[in-house]
Amino acid sequence: xxxxxxxxxxxxxxxxxxxxxxxxxxxxxxxxxxxxxxxxxxxxxxxxxxxxxxxxxxxxxxxxxxxxxxxxxxxxxxxxxxxxxxxxxxxxxxxxxxxxxxxxxxxxxxxxxxxxxxxxxxxxxxxxxxxxxxxxxxxxxxxxxxxxxxxxxxxxxxxxxxxxxxxxxxxxxxxxxxxxxxxxxxxxxxxxxxxxxxxxxxxxxxxxxxxxxxxxxxxxxxxxxxxxxxxxxxxxxxxxxxxxxxxxxxxxxxxxxxxxxxxxxxxxxxxxxxxxxxxxxxxxxxxxxxxxxxxxxxxxxxxxxxxxxxxxxxxxxxxxxxxxxxxxxxxxxxxxx
Amino acid sequence: xxxxxxxxxxxxxxxxxxxxxxxxxxxxxxxxxxxxxxxxxxxxxxxxxxxxxxxxxxxxxxxxxxxxxxxxxxxxxxxxxxxxxxxxxxxxxxxxxxxxxxxxxxxxxxxxxxxxxxxxxxxxxxxxxxxxxxxxxxxxxxxxxxxxxxxxxxxxxxxxxxxxxxxxxxxxxxxxxxxxxxxxxxxxxxxxxxxxxxxxxxxxxxxxxxxxxxxxxxxxxxxxx
Numbered sequence: 001x002x003x004x005x006x007x008x009x010x011x012x013x014x015x016x017x018x019x020x021x022x023x024x025x026x027x028x029x030x031x032x033x034x035x036x037x038x039x040x041x042x043x044x045x046x047x048x049x050x051x052x053x054x055x056x057x058x059x060x061x062x063x064x065x066x067x068x069x070x071x072x073x074x075x076x077x078x079x080x081x082x083x084x085x086x087x088x089x090x091x092x093x094x095x096x097x098x099x100x101x102x103x104x105x106x107x108x109x110x111x112x113x114x115x116x117x118x119x120x121x122x123x124x125x126x127x128x129x130x131x132x133x134x135x136x137x138x139x140x141x142x143x144x145x146x147x148x149x150x151x152x153x154x155x156x157x158x159x160x161x162x163x164x165x166x167x168x169x170x171x172x173x174x175x176x177x178x179x180x181x182x183x184x185x186x187x188x189x190x191x192x193x194x195x196x197x198x199x200x201x202x203x204x205x206x207x208x209x210x211x212x213x214x215x216x217x218x219x220x221x222x223x224x225x226x227x228x229x230x231x232x233x234x235x236x237x238x239x240x241x242x243x244x245x246x247x248x249x250x251x252x253x254x255x256x257x258x259x260x261x262x263x264x265x266x267x268x269x270x271x272x273x274x275x276x277x278x279x280x281x282x283x284x285x286x287x288x289x290x291x292x293x294x295x296x297x298x299x300x301x302x303x304x305x306x307x308x309x310x311x312x313x314x315x316x317x318x319x320x321x322x323x324x325x326x327x328x329x330x331x332x333x334x335x336x337x
Numbered sequence: 338x339x340x341x342x343x344x345x346x347x348x349x350x351x352x353x354x355x356x357x358x359x360x361x362x363x364x365x366x367x368x369x370x371x372x373x374x375x376x377x378x379x380x381x382x383x384x385x386x387x388x389x390x391x392x393x394x395x396x397x398x399x400x401x402x403x404x405x406x407x408x409x410x411x412x413x414x415x416x417x418x419x420x421x422x423x424x425x426x427x428x429x430x431x432x433x434x435x436x437x438x439x440x441x442x443x444x445x446x447x448x449x450x451x452x453x454x455x456x457x458x459x460x461x462x463x464x465x466x467x468x469x470x471x472x473x474x475x476x477x478x479x480x481x482x483x484x485x486x487x488x489x490x491x492x493x494x495x496x497x498x499x500x501x502x503x504x505x506x507x508x509x510x511x512x513x514x515x516x517x518x519x520x521x522x523x524x525x526x527x528x529x530x531x532x533x534x535x536x537x538x539x540x541x542x543x544x545x546x547x548x549x550x551x552x553x554x555x556x557x558x559x560x561x562x
Contacts, residue, residue, distance in 0.1 A: 044444055247425050250385070251486070252415035253442045255408075 044257065052261035053268055056237045063233040067269045068276065070229045071322060074222035075277030075315050076284075081215040082314070083285055083307060088208045090302050099175070103168045103185055104193040114166050117190050121170055126181045129171040135164040165192060223322060230269055230326030234262055238334045245335070259335070263327045270323025274315035281311060338362055339384070339494065339526070344393035346379050346550075353379040355550040356393070361528065363493070366520045366558070368537045369530045371547035377530045380547065381498050384528075385417065386410045398493070415443055418487030418495045418525075422502035424479040426471045432458065432482045433467040439489040457485040461515060477508030484515055494526045495519060501533060509536060517542075 057064045105117055114132075121130050133141075139162050143153045156162065172181055178196065185194045238245070248258055282304065289301055339361040346354040353376050361367050371377050382388045384395060386402055394401045402413055426435050436457050440450045458464045461481040471479050480500060487495055497516060501509035513529075513536060520527040531537065537544055541559035545552060 045441075045447070048441065244427060247427065248442065249411070250414065250419050250421075250425065251439045251442055252411045252413075252490075254411045257442060 044260075049260045049264055053264035056241070056261060057265050057268060059240060060233060060236050063236055064265075064269060067226075067230045067233045068273045071226040071270065071273035071319060072276040072280070074226050075273060075319060076280045077222060078215070078219055078318070079277060079281035079311060079315065080284065081211065081218065083281070083302075083311070085208060085211055085215060086307060087299070087302050088204060088211070091300055092204055092208065094300055099172055100197055101170045101172065101178070101182060101185065102195040102197075103170055103191055104195070105166050105168075106190050106192045107165045109166065109190050113190050117188055118168060120188050121168055121185065124181060124184050126172045126174050126177040127170055128173045131169040131171075133167045133169060135162050135166050138164040138167065223318075226322050227326040227329070230266055230323060231330040233269070234266060234327045234330035235334050237262060237265060238331065259331050262331050263324060266323035266325075266327025267320050268323070270319035270321070271316065273323075274312075274319030277319070278312050278315050281315075282308065338396070338398060339528075340394075340396040341380075342394040342396065344383065344395060345391045346376075346383055346388070347391045352550050354383070354390070357547075357550070357552055359545055359552055359555060361526060363526055364520070364524050366517065366527045366542045367529070368540075368542055368544045369528060369547060370532060370534065370537055370544060371553075372532065375547040376550040377532075377547055378498065379550075381496060381530055384496065385419070386413060415490055416493050418490070418492040420480070420483050420487050420495065420497040420500045422499035424471070424476075424483045424503070426479055426482060426486075428471050431468050431470055432463055432474070432485075435471070435482055436485045436489050439486045443490055445490075453489070457489055458482075460488070461485045475508075476504045477511065480504055480508070480512055481515070484512070484519075488519060488523070488525070492525070494528065497527070497529045497531075499531055500529065501531065501536065509533070510539075513540060 103117075103121065105114055109117070118130060118132060121127060139153060139157055142164075143150050143157070146153070170181075170185070172178060182194055182196050185191055245258055285304055285307075289304065341357050341359050344354050344357045345352070355376075357376070357380065369377055369380065379388075383390050384397075384402075386405065390403050393403070395403050397413070397416070400413075405413055427438065430438060433454055436454050437450050440453065445453075455464060455467070458467050461484050463478060463481050463485065466474060466478060466482075471482070474482070480503070484500075487497075495516065500512055500516070504512060516527050516529065517540065519525050543558045544554070544556045546554040546556075
């Protein structure tokens with residue numbers, strides 16, 4: 001009796017199973033595959049890959065945040081150095097364009113002697129213009145340029161104890177002849193000091209070269225550190241999904257389908273880092289302009305609007321490239337195993 | 338058609354498959370049986386191109402899969418529907434999403450996925466459990482989802498590796514019956530690797546017995562009266 005009941009139940013289940021294979025499934029199984037159906041169908045929804053990348057980043061959010069912060073810090077440092085070099089270059093260009101030498105005469109030179117020196121300077125080769133700056137005008141210029149010291153300078157002016165000397169601003173035509181001109185100026189009696197702005201330019205150029213060298217080494221080092229951190233983040237992501245990846249391989253996922261979300265995850269890390277670094281460097285630079293622009297009058301600062309686009313694009317390029325490089329490297333190493 | 342031609346697979350000093358040759362025609366239902374370590378799993382792995390053979394050839398629909406480049410292996414695997422002993426479902430996806438994922442992987446448009454997945458779940462009597470996660474399903478129910486996933490892309494061949502290993506005897510019979518229905522009504526070639534002799538004897542299908550890496554016997558299906 002019990003066996004009959006079991007057999008009846010089995011028969012009912014068999015009938016149910018047969019009914020359950022719907023017409024749709026039967027038809028698609030029996031229809032011959034057309035050439036179009038046999039061709040590979042590729043319709044990968046890009047939002048799927050982005051969604052998977054975001055899920056993976058959220059799953060390993062601690063490492064993802066660490067990666068973003070490390071890369072952003074690297075980019076901020078690189079950006080700061082880059083802005084410094086840019087400003088140095090602009091000021092070097094300005095110095096190079098001035099084509100001027102400042103000649104200071106002896107402190108005790110009287111007006112007759114000063115006039116004589118002026119005539120000799122004008123007679124030199126390569127001199128195109130000579131501007132006389134008396135010590136009084138020099139002191140007035142200092143009072144105007146440094147108002148924070150105006151009271152002290154006014155006292156000096158009223159006391160009649162002007163420490164400055166008369167000077168000439170000598171404009172020359174040819175940069176190649178500047179050294180000879182400088183030598184000629186030194187040889188004029190009564191000339192105390194000759195300030196060649198090209199000397200300044202050479203010193204600043206040397207400083208800039210030093211900064212650039214540090215910049216390159218810093219770039220290489222920080223780039224390597226960022227890649228290492230992102231590499232480990234993606235490694236964790238791959239490891240955490242190894243069971244899923246195994247299943248995906250069995251059901252016929254291509255390598256692209258498996259790898260794409262991880263690469264996008266690397267891109268996202270790079271992108272977010274770039275934006276953070278851009279905002280940080282922008283605010284830092286504006287702070288410097290606001291608070292030090294007035295104090296450092298002799299330095300010309302590049303306006304932020306002239307560098308913001310290149311700064312943003314540079315950060316995005318480096319950030320995204322770092323993310324992609326680290327992801328691909330990590331996937332290549334860890335997916336094989 | 339699947340044809341093993343003098344297939345040999347060696348691991349260091351162990352010969353897992355030793356000059357194995359047999360042919361399975363389209364639409365056949367075949368059991369591959371043998372004791373533990375006989376070579377059944379190795380046979381499945383080389384058929385799936387998880388591993389490469391040491392020598393010999395495996396022809397699937399006339400193509401020697403042992404010579405396929407790694408780039409083409411995923412496309413070959415789409416011709417197969419795999420059912421595993423441990424189900425291998427995505428734990429963070431619902432039953433619906435597990436079946437849909439198999440279709441998404443091959444680039445099936447969303448509209449077709451939305452149309453076919455309910456039908457597939459209905460085929461395995463799991464349409465009421467579409468929104469359940471694997472942890473909320475019994476072993477038998479999970480295996481039915483795995484079966485639906487296996488046929489999602491209309492493969493030519495279904496390979497079930499110990500499909501009843503983690504389910505109760507009653508559900509084992511149901512799983513087998515589903516595989517038989519898929520074979521009879523949809524014309525799929527079904528290969529079931531198992532060591533459950535009682536199940537094999539009950540169903541009267543073709544049985545290839547593997548012993549020590551060799552084909553020990555090849556008994557044809559019992560003809561229906």
